[in-house]
Amino acid sequence: MAWNKVAVVGGGLIKFGELFEQSYEQMASGAFxxxxxxxxxxxxxxxxxxxxxxxxxxxxxxxxxxxxxxVPTAIGLAGIPCTRVENACPSGxxxxxxxxxxxxxxxxxxxxxxxxxxxxxxxxxxxxxxRAAAGHPVYTRGETAPVLFAPFATRHMHEFGTTRExxxxxxxxxxxxxxxxxxxxxxxxxxxxxxLKSAPVCHPLHLLDCCPQTDGAAAVLLVNPDRVAEFTDDxxxxxxxxxxxxxxxxxxxxxxxxxRATTMAAERxxxxxxxxxxxxxxxxxxxxxxxxxxxxxxDLGFVEKGKGGVASLEGETAITGRIxxxxxxGLLAKGHPIGATGVAQIVxxxxxxxGQAEERQAEIRNGFALQxxxxxxxxxxxxxxxxxxxx
Amino acid sequence: xxxxxxxxxVGAAAPAWRLxxxxxxxxxxxxxxxxxxxxxxxxxxxLTLAADAALRALAASGLQTDIVDGLWWGTSRPPFxxxxxxxxxxxxxxxxxxxGGALCAGSTHSGIDALIGAADAVAAGSARxxxxxxSDAVVPGAGTSFEERAGAGAAxxxxxxxxxxxxLGARVxxxxxxxxxxxxxxxxxxxxxxxxxxxxxxxxxxxxxxLGEQLSALEVTGWSLPDPDGRxxxxxxxxxxxxxxxxxxxxxxxxxxxxxxxxxxxxxxxxVAGRVAVVGFGGGRATGVVVNADRPVPGAAGLAAVLxxxxxxxxTEVLRARNVLQPNGETVAMAVPPQSAQxxxxxxxxxxxxxxxxxxxxxxxxxxxxxxxxxxCGSSKFVLEPVARHGVVHTYVINHTMPAxxxxxxxxxxxxxxxxxxxxxxxxxxxxxxxxxxEVDLVLRRYAYERGVPVxxxxxxxxxxxxxxxx
Numbered sequence: 005m006a007w008n009k010v011a012v013v014g015g016g017l018i019k020f021g022e023l024f025e026q027s028y029e030q031m032a033s034g035a036f037x038x039x040x041x042x043x044x045x046x047x048x049x050x051x052x053x054x055x056x057x058x059x060x061x062x063x064x065x066x067x068x069x070x071x072x073x074x075v076p077t078a079i080g081l082a083g084i085p086c087t088r089v090e091n092a093c094p095s096g097x098x099x100x101x102x103x104x105x106x107x108x109x110x111x112x113x114x115x116x117x118x119x120x121x122x123x124x125x126x127x128x129x130x131x132x133x134x135r136a137a138a139g140h141p142v143y144t145r146g147e148t149a150p151v152l153f154a155p156f157a158t159r160h161m162h163e164f165g166t167t168r169e170x171x172x173x174x175x176x177x178x179x180x181x182x183x184x185x186x187x188x189x190x191x192x193x194x195x196x197x198x199x200l201k202s203a204p205v206c207h208p209l210h211l212l213d214c215c216p217q218t219d220g221a222a223a224v225l226l227v228n229p230d231r232v233a234e235f236t237d238d239x240x241x242x243x244x245x246x247x248x249x250x251x252x253x254x255x256x257x258x259x260x261x262x263x264r265a266t267t268m269a270a271e272r273x274x275x276x277x278x279x280x281x282x283x284x285x286x287x288x289x290x291x292x293x294x295x296x297x298x299x300x301x302x303d304l305g306f307v308e309k310g311k312g313g314v315a316s317l318e319g320e321t322a323i324t325g326r327i328x329x330x331x332x333x334g335l336l337a338k339g340h341p342i343g344a345t346g347v348a349q350i351v352x353x354x355x356x357x358x359g360q361a362e363e364r365q366a367e368i369r370n371g372f373a374l375q376x377x378x379x380x381x382x383x384x385x386x387x388x389x390x391x392x393x394x395x
Numbered sequence: 396x397x398x399x400x401x402x403x404x405v406g407a408a409a410p411a412w413r414l415x416x417x418x419x420x421x422x423x424x425x426x427x428x429x430x431x432x433x434x435x436x437x438x439x440x441x442l443t444l445a446a447d448a449a450l451r452a453l454a455a456s457g458l459q460t461d462i463v464d465g466l467w468w469g470t471s472r473p474p475f476x477x478x479x480x481x482x483x484x485x486x487x488x489x490x491x492x493x494x495g496g497a498l499c500a501g502s503t504h505s506g507i508d509a510l511i512g513a514a515d516a517v518a519a520g521s522a523r524x525x526x527x528x529x530s531d532a533v534v535p536g537a538g539t540s541f542e543e544r545a546g547a548g549a550a551x552x553x554x555x556x557x558x559x560x561x562x563l564g565a566r567v568x569x570x571x572x573x574x575x576x577x578x579x580x581x582x583x584x585x586x587x588x589x590x591x592x593x594x595x596x597x598x599x600x601x602x603x604x605x606l607g608e609q610l611s612a613l614e615v616t617g618w619s620l621p622d623p624d625g626r627x628x629x630x631x632x633x634x635x636x637x638x639x640x641x642x643x644x645x646x647x648x649x650x651x652x653x654x655x656x657x658x659x660x661x662x663x664x665x666x667v668a669g670r671v672a673v674v675g676f677g678g679g680r681a682t683g684v685v686v687n688a689d690r691p692v693p694g695a696a697g698l699a700a701v702l703x704x705x706x707x708x709x710x711t712e713v714l715r716a717r718n719v720l721q722p723n724g725e726t727v728a729m730a731v732p733p734q735s736a737q738x739x740x741x742x743x744x745x746x747x748x749x750x751x752x753x754x755x756x757x758x759x760x761x762x763x764x765x766x767x768x769x770x771x772c773g774s775s776k777f778v779l780e781p782v783a784r785h786g787v788v789h790t791y792v793i794n795h796t797m798p799a800x801x802x803x804x805x806x807x808x809x810x811x812x813x814x815x816x817x818x819x820x821x822x823x824x825x826x827x828x829x830x831x832x833x834e835v836d837l838v839l840r841r842y843a844y845e846r847g848v849p850v851x852x853x854x855x856x857x858x859x860x861x862x863x864x865x866x
Binding site for chain 2: 128129130133134136137138139140141142143145146147148150151154155156158159162203204205206207208209251253254255256257260
């Protein structure tokens with residue numbers, strides 16, 4: 005039996021990309037407006053009682069100490085309670101979970117969850133790549149983001165015979181989907197050949213195995229199910245969620261063929277929602293790199309461990325496949341504005357469950373969609389939210 | 396009367412790169428260029444070379460590192476011009492925090508100074524086991540006459556007062572207040588002062604002749620002679636009637652290794668019994684020490700492998716590694732600056748590559764300071780110990796995309812060590828020999844030169860057929 009103590013009545017995002025012309029505040033405002041406009045029966049912004057904002061790192065645009073008070077003024081709601089939730093790459097999905105708990109507790113009836121990330125105000129070298137020099141002066145030196153996932157690709161290939169073509173097939177599929185999403189960063193289709201021939205970034209990962217650096221914002225509106233009829237006749241409910249942590253450093257891992265944080269979070273989320281992996285109709289999972297999606301679909305129980313590469317190559321995760329994954333284009337094509345990512349994934353699940361995903365609409369049979377992020381140092385945290393249309 | 400100091404084992408080390416002299420000549424529009432010289436990549440320096448040589452000598456001696464009473468280290472350019480050079484090296488070798496010794500520096504004579512200082516301490520009974528290390532990585536002025544010959548390397552001797560394969564005997568010193576090689580405050584590069592002919596006729600050869608006459612009287616069978624420019628060594632040998640000195644092979648492979656040169660040349664002669672005159676030169680001084688080898692000295696045979704390895708480097712690569720060729724624009728600063736408390740807390744565990752072994756389940760947690768609880772069982776009872784220095788690659792990556800000052804490609808490997816510890820480290824070299832299952836050794840390397848301060852840590856080096864024997 006699904007948890008269903010919170011309803012999602014609206015969701016929207018701005019078009020992701022290199023938004024050099026927009027400020028953090030303008031992006032936040034755009035996402036909030038899109039969420040408000042999406043509500044079936046209309047929505048008065050003044051109804052928002054509290055906000056939870058996900059922004060992972062302000063240092064990418066010169067803000068050391070951003071906090072919960074950053075967003076309300078920008079969206080015209082100065083004065084409301086607002087709390088920043090930071091939990092690495094799953095910041096957006098965890099802000100959603102925290103917002104849902106705020107509603108479920110009975111403290112608030114109407115809550116805004118908004119993710120905003122400005123990643124392209126600094127040049128590449130001074131932006132995310134600068135993390136090569138972050139962390140421990142010796143043990144993590146040289147550890148750019150791909151270093152956190154490439155060792156899993158090396159080992160997955162070694163143990164299961166996963167190939168670069170299988171990795172590339174994930175990028176090809178997600179670019180195909182992204183080309184059908186008006187809000188995606190990249191709207192071009194690519195071929196396996198393109199991916200194989202792209203420049204090496206962090207062996208065995210090449211450029212098209214990697215998500216881009218993207219500016220973006222996304223917002224969703226959560227309400228007490230008792231008041232859902234004020235906003236829509238077609239609500240989506242929070243069926244359950246799961247969060248788990250794992251050791252933060254790569255050398256502390258026992259295995260390099262899966263992400264333990266995801267496995268544990270999935271177990272908790274499925275139990276809370278009362279579903280099995282086979283009942284999930286579509287999923288938005290963390291594909292910061294192609295190998296990550298392959299690990300995810302195994303760790304989430306969609307395919308057998310070791311078979312993620314083959315399943316991807318054979319189209320099992322395509323929109324028309326057995327379990328459509330990342331119909332939005334995923335992080336690889338839609339983009340990965342960190343704090344906004346999880347919230348945007350929720351928006352995609354919400355659209356899919358309501359049959360509003362247009363060209364990229366998956367077949368909804370059981371009424372369940374799953375959203376997943378994994379990240380942090382050593383993929384040390386994973387957050388999963390499961391949504392449902394089943395009352 | 397106390398016993399003279401005896402050598403029980405020796406070790407040698409050279410950096411990864413060899414710069415062909417023809418590369419340097421071509422860069423300056425000259426034809427030709429004979430031979431090659433050893434050069435440090437960005438992650439090696441006098442301290443890492445010293446650690447490599449010292450650990451090999453100690454391994455050949457069969458002694459535990461913690462019974463060494465003192466470290467005598469000679470180098471013309473300590474990694475910290477003023478700073479904890481000696482303490483860093485002692486920690487990296489795993490010497491007791493109570494060990495003594497001295498850092499001899501300031502000229503290429505410092506290698507022989509370190510040997511004499513240690514020998515005197517052993518003879519006087521103030522040290523029972525002394526470790527001598529001479530290391531250098533000469534940075535020549537670009538375009539100088541000796542640039543093609545400026546090399547890098549290290550030699551280490553383990554001395555005790557009995558039971559050695561060789562004994563340190565008579566010594567002779569001559570001092571002359573002349574400049575030879577020179578480097579002032581704030582100068583990175585060593586320069587030549589004199590006209591080559593002036594140096595040869597009025598400084599080098601007269602000193603060698605004077606010293607050589609004294610040493611020749613001692614029925615010397617082998618020589619380690621200085622060769623500051625690739626020709627003077629042969630000239631000195633001719634003057635002394637020394638034939639081809641044992642040191643010639645070292646110069647041929649590594650170039651002029653500065654303070655390390657006399658001891659490396661000695662090692663070349665110590666794989667057989669005999670009487671070797673070891674001559675150090677520099678800083679207006681020359682000193683010869685006679686070494687009587689009763690039998691081959693343990694570790695000496697390892698020199699051939701050290702001389703035979705190394706990969707050819709371009710002049711451009713060398714200029715980058717020496718920081719002469721620098722990228723335009725800002726480099727990315729280390730988030731933990733050298734003055735951070737983290738490097739005070741972590742000094743011993745980083746330089747000594749320590750792990751925390753869980754008393755309850757045996758899991759080794761690295762580094763200890765960030766693991767108050769065991770990653771396997773949660774216990775908080777640990778024993779600190781150095782982790783094993785050999786293991787096997789479990790998985791790896793090769794990073795091609797990093798901002799300056801990083802240099803791609805950079806290998807990073809998750810390594811399962813022989814004692815069960817799992818670590819993740821950078822890989823020395825370009826990563827081209829990395830594969831799952833590859834055997835690696837852990838070696839001290841310079842991770843960064845951060846805000847003018849060297850930062851050291853361990854890297855993995857992949858074992859190849861060339862390096863398996865010595866390790």
